[in-house]
Amino acid sequence: MITAPEESQASTHRLWAAVETFDGEVADDTLAALLWERNLSEAIMQVVLPFLAELGDRWEDGRLSVAHEHFVSNLLRRWLWAYTGRPREADAADGPVVLLACPPGERHDLVLLCFSLLLGENGARTRFLGADTPMPAIVAAARAANADAVVLAATRDTALTAEAAAISRLAVEHPVFVAGRGATQGVAEQLRAHHLPHDPVAAVHFLRTVLAS
Ligand code: B12
Structure with missing residues:
Protein backbone atom coordinates (compact mmCIF):
# COMPACT_ATOMS: atom_id res chain seq x y z
CA MET A 1 0.00 0.00 0.00
CA GLY A 85 -9.99 34.32 -3.91
CA ARG A 86 -11.17 32.00 -1.13
CA PRO A 87 -13.90 33.04 1.33
CA ARG A 88 -12.68 35.09 4.29
CA GLU A 89 -13.15 34.44 7.98
CA ALA A 90 -16.26 35.91 9.52
CA ASP A 91 -14.34 38.37 11.72
CA ALA A 92 -12.26 39.81 8.87
CA ALA A 93 -14.55 42.84 8.48
CA ASP A 94 -13.10 44.48 11.58
CA GLY A 95 -9.69 42.79 11.61
CA PRO A 96 -6.54 44.92 11.65
CA VAL A 97 -5.41 46.49 8.38
CA VAL A 98 -1.89 45.29 7.60
CA LEU A 99 0.14 46.75 4.74
CA LEU A 100 2.95 44.55 3.38
CA ALA A 101 5.82 45.57 1.12
CA CYS A 102 9.46 45.04 0.27
CA PRO A 103 11.59 48.18 0.55
CA PRO A 104 13.23 49.76 -2.51
CA GLY A 105 15.55 47.43 -4.41
CA GLU A 106 14.24 44.29 -2.68
CA ARG A 107 12.64 41.78 -5.03
CA HIS A 108 12.28 38.70 -2.81
CA ASP A 109 8.57 38.96 -2.02
CA LEU A 110 7.28 35.39 -2.21
CA VAL A 111 7.60 34.58 1.51
CA LEU A 112 6.00 37.95 2.26
CA LEU A 113 3.10 36.93 0.01
CA CYS A 114 2.78 33.62 1.92
CA PHE A 115 2.76 35.55 5.18
CA SER A 116 0.12 37.95 3.82
CA LEU A 117 -2.16 35.02 2.94
CA LEU A 118 -1.69 33.47 6.39
CA LEU A 119 -2.49 36.79 8.04
CA GLY A 120 -5.62 37.12 5.88
CA GLU A 121 -6.73 33.70 7.01
CA ASN A 122 -6.23 34.82 10.60
CA GLY A 123 -8.68 37.67 10.25
CA ALA A 124 -6.42 40.55 9.16
CA ARG A 125 -7.31 42.77 6.22
CA THR A 126 -4.12 42.66 4.19
CA ARG A 127 -2.92 45.21 1.61
CA PHE A 128 -0.06 43.62 -0.33
CA LEU A 129 2.23 46.01 -2.27
CA GLY A 130 4.94 43.42 -2.99
CA ALA A 131 8.48 43.86 -4.27
CA ASP A 132 10.66 46.95 -4.64
CA THR A 133 8.30 49.61 -3.29
CA PRO A 134 9.55 53.21 -2.89
CA MET A 135 9.37 54.45 0.72
CA PRO A 136 7.18 57.51 -0.11
CA ALA A 137 4.69 55.10 -1.72
CA ILE A 138 4.66 52.88 1.38
CA VAL A 139 4.15 55.89 3.66
CA ALA A 140 1.34 57.29 1.51
CA ALA A 141 -0.37 53.89 1.23
CA ALA A 142 -0.15 53.26 4.99
CA ARG A 143 -1.84 56.61 5.63
CA ALA A 144 -4.51 56.17 2.94
CA ALA A 145 -5.31 52.65 4.17
CA ASN A 146 -5.20 53.75 7.82
CA ALA A 147 -2.93 50.77 8.41
CA ASP A 148 -2.78 49.25 11.89
CA ALA A 149 0.61 47.78 10.99
CA VAL A 150 3.19 47.83 8.21
CA VAL A 151 5.31 44.74 7.46
CA LEU A 152 8.56 45.18 5.54
CA ALA A 153 10.54 42.15 4.35
CA ALA A 154 14.08 42.08 3.01
CA THR A 155 16.83 39.60 2.21
CA ARG A 156 19.67 42.07 2.84
CA ASP A 157 19.83 44.20 5.98
CA THR A 158 21.02 47.14 3.87
CA ALA A 159 17.67 47.20 2.04
CA LEU A 160 16.19 48.18 5.41
CA THR A 161 18.98 50.22 6.98
CA ALA A 162 19.37 52.36 3.84
CA GLU A 163 15.83 53.55 4.56
CA ALA A 164 16.33 53.92 8.34
CA ALA A 165 15.20 57.55 8.51
CA ALA A 166 12.01 56.99 6.51
CA ILE A 167 11.15 53.73 8.30
CA SER A 168 11.68 55.25 11.77
CA ARG A 169 9.37 58.15 10.84
CA LEU A 170 6.79 55.68 9.51
CA ALA A 171 7.01 53.77 12.81
CA VAL A 172 5.83 56.85 14.69
CA GLU A 173 2.50 56.72 12.82
CA HIS A 174 2.07 52.95 12.33
CA PRO A 175 3.69 50.00 14.14
CA VAL A 176 6.32 48.64 11.75
CA PHE A 177 7.38 44.97 11.65
CA VAL A 178 10.50 43.79 9.81
CA ALA A 179 11.08 40.25 8.54
CA GLY A 180 13.21 38.06 6.32
CA ARG A 181 16.91 37.24 6.28
CA GLY A 182 17.84 40.92 6.36
CA ALA A 183 15.88 41.60 9.52
CA THR A 184 17.54 41.06 12.89
CA GLN A 185 16.70 42.30 16.36
CA GLY A 186 19.46 44.91 15.99
CA VAL A 187 18.12 46.16 12.65
CA ALA A 188 14.61 46.29 14.10
CA GLU A 189 15.79 48.39 17.07
CA GLN A 190 17.63 50.76 14.75
CA LEU A 191 14.40 51.27 12.80
CA ARG A 192 12.12 51.48 15.88
CA ALA A 193 10.39 48.42 14.48
CA HIS A 194 9.38 44.99 15.80
CA HIS A 195 11.33 41.95 14.65
CA LEU A 196 9.07 39.18 13.30
CA PRO A 197 10.03 35.52 13.85
CA HIS A 198 11.35 33.78 10.72
CA ASP A 199 8.65 31.12 10.91
CA PRO A 200 5.65 32.70 9.13
CA VAL A 201 3.06 30.93 11.32
CA ALA A 202 4.82 32.08 14.51
CA ALA A 203 5.09 35.55 12.95
CA VAL A 204 1.31 35.72 12.42
CA HIS A 205 0.73 34.99 16.12
CA PHE A 206 3.45 37.45 17.16
CA LEU A 207 1.97 40.27 15.08
CA ARG A 208 -1.58 39.60 16.23
CA THR A 209 -0.41 39.51 19.86
CA VAL A 210 1.49 42.82 19.57
CA LEU A 211 -1.50 44.49 17.89
CA ALA A 212 -3.89 43.18 20.53
CA SER A 213 -1.77 44.44 23.45
C1 B12 B 1 13.80 33.01 -5.50
C2 B12 B 1 15.03 33.88 -5.35
C3 B12 B 1 15.09 35.06 -6.10
C4 B12 B 1 13.93 35.56 -6.95
C5 B12 B 1 12.90 36.19 -5.99
C6 B12 B 1 11.52 35.72 -6.28
C7 B12 B 1 10.57 36.42 -5.38
N1 B12 B 1 9.75 37.26 -5.98
O1 B12 B 1 10.53 36.25 -4.17
C8 B12 B 1 14.61 36.65 -7.84
C9 B12 B 1 14.95 36.11 -9.22
C10 B12 B 1 13.80 37.92 -8.05
C11 B12 B 1 15.91 36.87 -7.11
C12 B12 B 1 16.73 37.91 -7.41
C13 B12 B 1 17.95 38.15 -6.81
N2 B12 B 1 18.53 37.40 -5.85
CO1 B12 B 1 17.66 35.89 -5.03
N3 B12 B 1 17.17 34.25 -4.34
C14 B12 B 1 16.11 33.52 -4.50
C15 B12 B 1 16.27 32.20 -3.71
C16 B12 B 1 16.63 31.09 -4.71
C17 B12 B 1 15.06 31.77 -2.92
C18 B12 B 1 14.56 32.85 -1.96
C19 B12 B 1 13.51 32.27 -1.13
O2 B12 B 1 12.33 32.56 -1.28
N4 B12 B 1 13.94 31.36 -0.27
C20 B12 B 1 13.07 30.53 0.50
C21 B12 B 1 12.76 31.11 1.81
C22 B12 B 1 11.78 30.12 2.41
O3 B12 B 1 13.95 31.19 2.61
P1 B12 B 1 14.55 32.52 3.20
O4 B12 B 1 14.61 33.57 2.15
O5 B12 B 1 15.77 32.19 3.93
O6 B12 B 1 13.40 33.02 4.22
C23 B12 B 1 13.21 32.42 5.48
C24 B12 B 1 13.09 33.43 6.57
O7 B12 B 1 13.97 34.50 6.44
C25 B12 B 1 11.70 33.85 6.55
N5 B12 B 1 11.23 34.97 5.77
C26 B12 B 1 11.67 35.44 4.59
N6 B12 B 1 10.89 36.46 4.21
C27 B12 B 1 9.95 36.62 5.16
C28 B12 B 1 8.89 37.52 5.26
C29 B12 B 1 8.07 37.45 6.39
C30 B12 B 1 6.94 38.43 6.53
C31 B12 B 1 8.30 36.51 7.41
C32 B12 B 1 7.45 36.46 8.59
C33 B12 B 1 9.37 35.60 7.28
C34 B12 B 1 10.17 35.68 6.17
O8 B12 B 1 11.03 32.78 6.02
C35 B12 B 1 11.88 31.83 5.48
C36 B12 B 1 11.74 30.53 6.23
O9 B12 B 1 12.38 30.57 7.46
C37 B12 B 1 17.45 32.57 -2.74
C38 B12 B 1 18.33 31.38 -2.32
C39 B12 B 1 17.93 30.80 -0.97
N7 B12 B 1 18.69 29.83 -0.56
O10 B12 B 1 17.00 31.22 -0.30
C40 B12 B 1 18.19 33.63 -3.50
C41 B12 B 1 18.91 34.74 -2.72
C42 B12 B 1 18.01 35.23 -1.60
N8 B12 B 1 19.06 35.77 -3.76
C43 B12 B 1 20.19 36.36 -3.70
C44 B12 B 1 20.65 37.33 -4.63
C45 B12 B 1 22.09 37.78 -4.47
C46 B12 B 1 19.82 37.82 -5.64
C47 B12 B 1 20.19 38.84 -6.72
C48 B12 B 1 21.05 40.02 -6.27
C49 B12 B 1 20.83 38.04 -7.86
C50 B12 B 1 21.23 38.86 -9.06
N9 B12 B 1 22.52 38.93 -9.21
O11 B12 B 1 20.41 39.38 -9.76
C51 B12 B 1 18.82 39.32 -7.22
C52 B12 B 1 18.50 40.63 -6.55
C53 B12 B 1 17.15 40.80 -6.08
C54 B12 B 1 16.91 42.06 -5.36
N10 B12 B 1 17.33 43.21 -5.81
O12 B12 B 1 16.27 41.97 -4.34
C55 B12 B 1 21.02 35.91 -2.52
C56 B12 B 1 20.95 36.90 -1.34
C57 B12 B 1 22.26 37.05 -0.63
C58 B12 B 1 22.20 38.22 0.32
N11 B12 B 1 21.63 38.05 1.49
O13 B12 B 1 22.62 39.28 -0.05
C59 B12 B 1 20.41 34.49 -2.25
C60 B12 B 1 20.50 34.00 -0.79
C61 B12 B 1 21.10 33.50 -3.19
C62 B12 B 1 22.60 33.43 -2.96
N12 B12 B 1 23.06 32.59 -2.07
O14 B12 B 1 23.32 34.16 -3.57
N13 B12 B 1 16.15 35.92 -6.19
Whole structure:
Protein backbone atom coordinates (compact mmCIF):
# COMPACT_ATOMS: atom_id res chain seq x y z
CA MET A 1 0.00 0.00 0.00
CA ILE A 2 1.27 3.50 -0.84
CA THR A 3 1.26 5.85 2.18
CA ALA A 4 0.53 9.59 2.04
CA PRO A 5 4.18 10.63 2.68
CA GLU A 6 5.38 8.27 -0.08
CA GLU A 7 2.81 9.74 -2.47
CA SER A 8 3.89 13.22 -1.48
CA GLN A 9 7.55 12.32 -2.05
CA ALA A 10 6.74 10.91 -5.49
CA SER A 11 4.80 14.07 -6.37
CA THR A 12 7.69 16.28 -5.24
CA HIS A 13 10.04 14.22 -7.39
CA ARG A 14 7.69 14.59 -10.38
CA LEU A 15 7.44 18.32 -9.75
CA TRP A 16 11.21 18.80 -9.86
CA ALA A 17 11.48 16.69 -13.02
CA ALA A 18 8.84 18.95 -14.61
CA VAL A 19 10.68 22.08 -13.48
CA GLU A 20 13.95 20.84 -14.96
CA THR A 21 12.33 20.49 -18.40
CA PHE A 22 10.05 23.56 -18.04
CA ASP A 23 6.98 21.33 -18.37
CA GLY A 24 4.36 23.80 -17.14
CA GLU A 25 1.38 21.46 -17.52
CA VAL A 26 2.87 18.64 -15.43
CA ALA A 27 4.26 21.14 -12.89
CA ASP A 28 0.81 22.73 -12.51
CA ASP A 29 -0.99 19.38 -12.20
CA THR A 30 1.53 18.05 -9.70
CA LEU A 31 1.43 21.16 -7.58
CA ALA A 32 -2.39 20.93 -7.64
CA ALA A 33 -2.16 17.35 -6.37
CA LEU A 34 0.26 18.37 -3.60
CA LEU A 35 -1.88 21.31 -2.47
CA TRP A 36 -5.31 19.73 -2.97
CA GLU A 37 -5.97 18.29 0.48
CA ARG A 38 -3.99 20.80 2.48
CA ASN A 39 -5.33 23.91 4.13
CA LEU A 40 -3.49 27.18 3.47
CA SER A 41 -1.13 26.93 6.41
CA GLU A 42 -0.19 23.32 5.55
CA ALA A 43 0.21 24.22 1.88
CA ILE A 44 2.62 27.04 2.73
CA MET A 45 4.58 25.31 5.50
CA GLN A 46 4.69 21.79 4.01
CA VAL A 47 4.86 22.50 0.28
CA VAL A 48 5.62 26.09 -0.76
CA LEU A 49 8.41 27.05 1.69
CA PRO A 50 10.28 23.70 1.45
CA PHE A 51 9.97 23.96 -2.34
CA LEU A 52 11.46 27.48 -2.27
CA ALA A 53 14.24 26.38 0.08
CA GLU A 54 15.08 23.45 -2.20
CA LEU A 55 15.02 25.86 -5.15
CA GLY A 56 17.57 27.96 -3.29
CA ASP A 57 19.83 24.94 -2.64
CA ARG A 58 19.65 23.78 -6.25
CA TRP A 59 20.26 27.30 -7.53
CA GLU A 60 23.21 27.89 -5.21
CA ASP A 61 24.97 24.66 -6.19
CA GLY A 62 24.38 25.32 -9.90
CA ARG A 63 21.83 22.57 -10.61
CA LEU A 64 19.20 25.10 -11.70
CA SER A 65 19.50 28.20 -13.86
CA VAL A 66 18.04 31.67 -13.45
CA ALA A 67 15.39 30.63 -16.00
CA HIS A 68 14.34 27.71 -13.75
CA GLU A 69 14.15 30.04 -10.76
CA HIS A 70 11.92 32.48 -12.67
CA PHE A 71 9.75 29.57 -13.87
CA VAL A 72 9.27 28.26 -10.31
CA SER A 73 8.69 31.70 -8.80
CA ASN A 74 5.93 32.43 -11.32
CA LEU A 75 4.40 28.99 -10.91
CA LEU A 76 4.19 29.47 -7.13
CA ARG A 77 2.94 33.01 -7.42
CA ARG A 78 0.00 31.86 -9.59
CA TRP A 79 -0.97 29.23 -7.03
CA LEU A 80 -0.59 31.55 -4.09
CA TRP A 81 -2.79 34.21 -5.68
CA ALA A 82 -5.42 31.53 -6.32
CA TYR A 83 -5.77 31.20 -2.54
CA THR A 84 -6.65 34.89 -2.18
CA GLY A 85 -9.99 34.32 -3.91
CA ARG A 86 -11.17 32.00 -1.13
CA PRO A 87 -13.90 33.04 1.33
CA ARG A 88 -12.68 35.09 4.29
CA GLU A 89 -13.15 34.44 7.98
CA ALA A 90 -16.26 35.91 9.52
CA ASP A 91 -14.34 38.37 11.72
CA ALA A 92 -12.26 39.81 8.87
CA ALA A 93 -14.55 42.84 8.48
CA ASP A 94 -13.10 44.48 11.58
CA GLY A 95 -9.69 42.79 11.61
CA PRO A 96 -6.54 44.92 11.65
CA VAL A 97 -5.41 46.49 8.38
CA VAL A 98 -1.89 45.29 7.60
CA LEU A 99 0.14 46.75 4.74
CA LEU A 100 2.95 44.55 3.38
CA ALA A 101 5.82 45.57 1.12
CA CYS A 102 9.46 45.04 0.27
CA PRO A 103 11.59 48.18 0.55
CA PRO A 104 13.23 49.76 -2.51
CA GLY A 105 15.55 47.43 -4.41
CA GLU A 106 14.24 44.29 -2.68
CA ARG A 107 12.64 41.78 -5.03
CA HIS A 108 12.28 38.70 -2.81
CA ASP A 109 8.57 38.96 -2.02
CA LEU A 110 7.28 35.39 -2.21
CA VAL A 111 7.60 34.58 1.51
CA LEU A 112 6.00 37.95 2.26
CA LEU A 113 3.10 36.93 0.01
CA CYS A 114 2.78 33.62 1.92
CA PHE A 115 2.76 35.55 5.18
CA SER A 116 0.12 37.95 3.82
CA LEU A 117 -2.16 35.02 2.94
CA LEU A 118 -1.69 33.47 6.39
CA LEU A 119 -2.49 36.79 8.04
CA GLY A 120 -5.62 37.12 5.88
CA GLU A 121 -6.73 33.70 7.01
CA ASN A 122 -6.23 34.82 10.60
CA GLY A 123 -8.68 37.67 10.25
CA ALA A 124 -6.42 40.55 9.16
CA ARG A 125 -7.31 42.77 6.22
CA THR A 126 -4.12 42.66 4.19
CA ARG A 127 -2.92 45.21 1.61
CA PHE A 128 -0.06 43.62 -0.33
CA LEU A 129 2.23 46.01 -2.27
CA GLY A 130 4.94 43.42 -2.99
CA ALA A 131 8.48 43.86 -4.27
CA ASP A 132 10.66 46.95 -4.64
CA THR A 133 8.30 49.61 -3.29
CA PRO A 134 9.55 53.21 -2.89
CA MET A 135 9.37 54.45 0.72
CA PRO A 136 7.18 57.51 -0.11
CA ALA A 137 4.69 55.10 -1.72
CA ILE A 138 4.66 52.88 1.38
CA VAL A 139 4.15 55.89 3.66
CA ALA A 140 1.34 57.29 1.51
CA ALA A 141 -0.37 53.89 1.23
CA ALA A 142 -0.15 53.26 4.99
CA ARG A 143 -1.84 56.61 5.63
CA ALA A 144 -4.51 56.17 2.94
CA ALA A 145 -5.31 52.65 4.17
CA ASN A 146 -5.20 53.75 7.82
CA ALA A 147 -2.93 50.77 8.41
CA ASP A 148 -2.78 49.25 11.89
CA ALA A 149 0.61 47.78 10.99
CA VAL A 150 3.19 47.83 8.21
CA VAL A 151 5.31 44.74 7.46
CA LEU A 152 8.56 45.18 5.54
CA ALA A 153 10.54 42.15 4.35
CA ALA A 154 14.08 42.08 3.01
CA THR A 155 16.83 39.60 2.21
CA ARG A 156 19.67 42.07 2.84
CA ASP A 157 19.83 44.20 5.98
CA THR A 158 21.02 47.14 3.87
CA ALA A 159 17.67 47.20 2.04
CA LEU A 160 16.19 48.18 5.41
CA THR A 161 18.98 50.22 6.98
CA ALA A 162 19.37 52.36 3.84
CA GLU A 163 15.83 53.55 4.56
CA ALA A 164 16.33 53.92 8.34
CA ALA A 165 15.20 57.55 8.51
CA ALA A 166 12.01 56.99 6.51
CA ILE A 167 11.15 53.73 8.30
CA SER A 168 11.68 55.25 11.77
CA ARG A 169 9.37 58.15 10.84
CA LEU A 170 6.79 55.68 9.51
CA ALA A 171 7.01 53.77 12.81
CA VAL A 172 5.83 56.85 14.69
CA GLU A 173 2.50 56.72 12.82
CA HIS A 174 2.07 52.95 12.33
CA PRO A 175 3.69 50.00 14.14
CA VAL A 176 6.32 48.64 11.75
CA PHE A 177 7.38 44.97 11.65
CA VAL A 178 10.50 43.79 9.81
CA ALA A 179 11.08 40.25 8.54
CA GLY A 180 13.21 38.06 6.32
CA ARG A 181 16.91 37.24 6.28
CA GLY A 182 17.84 40.92 6.36
CA ALA A 183 15.88 41.60 9.52
CA THR A 184 17.54 41.06 12.89
CA GLN A 185 16.70 42.30 16.36
CA GLY A 186 19.46 44.91 15.99
CA VAL A 187 18.12 46.16 12.65
CA ALA A 188 14.61 46.29 14.10
CA GLU A 189 15.79 48.39 17.07
CA GLN A 190 17.63 50.76 14.75
CA LEU A 191 14.40 51.27 12.80
CA ARG A 192 12.12 51.48 15.88
CA ALA A 193 10.39 48.42 14.48
CA HIS A 194 9.38 44.99 15.80
CA HIS A 195 11.33 41.95 14.65
CA LEU A 196 9.07 39.18 13.30
CA PRO A 197 10.03 35.52 13.85
CA HIS A 198 11.35 33.78 10.72
CA ASP A 199 8.65 31.12 10.91
CA PRO A 200 5.65 32.70 9.13
CA VAL A 201 3.06 30.93 11.32
CA ALA A 202 4.82 32.08 14.51
CA ALA A 203 5.09 35.55 12.95
CA VAL A 204 1.31 35.72 12.42
CA HIS A 205 0.73 34.99 16.12
CA PHE A 206 3.45 37.45 17.16
CA LEU A 207 1.97 40.27 15.08
CA ARG A 208 -1.58 39.60 16.23
CA THR A 209 -0.41 39.51 19.86
CA VAL A 210 1.49 42.82 19.57
CA LEU A 211 -1.50 44.49 17.89
CA ALA A 212 -3.89 43.18 20.53
CA SER A 213 -1.77 44.44 23.45
C1 B12 B 1 13.80 33.01 -5.50
C2 B12 B 1 15.03 33.88 -5.35
C3 B12 B 1 15.09 35.06 -6.10
C4 B12 B 1 13.93 35.56 -6.95
C5 B12 B 1 12.90 36.19 -5.99
C6 B12 B 1 11.52 35.72 -6.28
C7 B12 B 1 10.57 36.42 -5.38
N1 B12 B 1 9.75 37.26 -5.98
O1 B12 B 1 10.53 36.25 -4.17
C8 B12 B 1 14.61 36.65 -7.84
C9 B12 B 1 14.95 36.11 -9.22
C10 B12 B 1 13.80 37.92 -8.05
C11 B12 B 1 15.91 36.87 -7.11
C12 B12 B 1 16.73 37.91 -7.41
C13 B12 B 1 17.95 38.15 -6.81
N2 B12 B 1 18.53 37.40 -5.85
CO1 B12 B 1 17.66 35.89 -5.03
N3 B12 B 1 17.17 34.25 -4.34
C14 B12 B 1 16.11 33.52 -4.50
C15 B12 B 1 16.27 32.20 -3.71
C16 B12 B 1 16.63 31.09 -4.71
C17 B12 B 1 15.06 31.77 -2.92
C18 B12 B 1 14.56 32.85 -1.96
C19 B12 B 1 13.51 32.27 -1.13
O2 B12 B 1 12.33 32.56 -1.28
N4 B12 B 1 13.94 31.36 -0.27
C20 B12 B 1 13.07 30.53 0.50
C21 B12 B 1 12.76 31.11 1.81
C22 B12 B 1 11.78 30.12 2.41
O3 B12 B 1 13.95 31.19 2.61
P1 B12 B 1 14.55 32.52 3.20
O4 B12 B 1 14.61 33.57 2.15
O5 B12 B 1 15.77 32.19 3.93
O6 B12 B 1 13.40 33.02 4.22
C23 B12 B 1 13.21 32.42 5.48
C24 B12 B 1 13.09 33.43 6.57
O7 B12 B 1 13.97 34.50 6.44
C25 B12 B 1 11.70 33.85 6.55
N5 B12 B 1 11.23 34.97 5.77
C26 B12 B 1 11.67 35.44 4.59
N6 B12 B 1 10.89 36.46 4.21
C27 B12 B 1 9.95 36.62 5.16
C28 B12 B 1 8.89 37.52 5.26
C29 B12 B 1 8.07 37.45 6.39
C30 B12 B 1 6.94 38.43 6.53
C31 B12 B 1 8.30 36.51 7.41
C32 B12 B 1 7.45 36.46 8.59
C33 B12 B 1 9.37 35.60 7.28
C34 B12 B 1 10.17 35.68 6.17
O8 B12 B 1 11.03 32.78 6.02
C35 B12 B 1 11.88 31.83 5.48
C36 B12 B 1 11.74 30.53 6.23
O9 B12 B 1 12.38 30.57 7.46
C37 B12 B 1 17.45 32.57 -2.74
C38 B12 B 1 18.33 31.38 -2.32
C39 B12 B 1 17.93 30.80 -0.97
N7 B12 B 1 18.69 29.83 -0.56
O10 B12 B 1 17.00 31.22 -0.30
C40 B12 B 1 18.19 33.63 -3.50
C41 B12 B 1 18.91 34.74 -2.72
C42 B12 B 1 18.01 35.23 -1.60
N8 B12 B 1 19.06 35.77 -3.76
C43 B12 B 1 20.19 36.36 -3.70
C44 B12 B 1 20.65 37.33 -4.63
C45 B12 B 1 22.09 37.78 -4.47
C46 B12 B 1 19.82 37.82 -5.64
C47 B12 B 1 20.19 38.84 -6.72
C48 B12 B 1 21.05 40.02 -6.27
C49 B12 B 1 20.83 38.04 -7.86
C50 B12 B 1 21.23 38.86 -9.06
N9 B12 B 1 22.52 38.93 -9.21
O11 B12 B 1 20.41 39.38 -9.76
C51 B12 B 1 18.82 39.32 -7.22
C52 B12 B 1 18.50 40.63 -6.55
C53 B12 B 1 17.15 40.80 -6.08
C54 B12 B 1 16.91 42.06 -5.36
N10 B12 B 1 17.33 43.21 -5.81
O12 B12 B 1 16.27 41.97 -4.34
C55 B12 B 1 21.02 35.91 -2.52
C56 B12 B 1 20.95 36.90 -1.34
C57 B12 B 1 22.26 37.05 -0.63
C58 B12 B 1 22.20 38.22 0.32
N11 B12 B 1 21.63 38.05 1.49
O13 B12 B 1 22.62 39.28 -0.05
C59 B12 B 1 20.41 34.49 -2.25
C60 B12 B 1 20.50 34.00 -0.79
C61 B12 B 1 21.10 33.50 -3.19
C62 B12 B 1 22.60 33.43 -2.96
N12 B12 B 1 23.06 32.59 -2.07
O14 B12 B 1 23.32 34.16 -3.57
N13 B12 B 1 16.15 35.92 -6.19
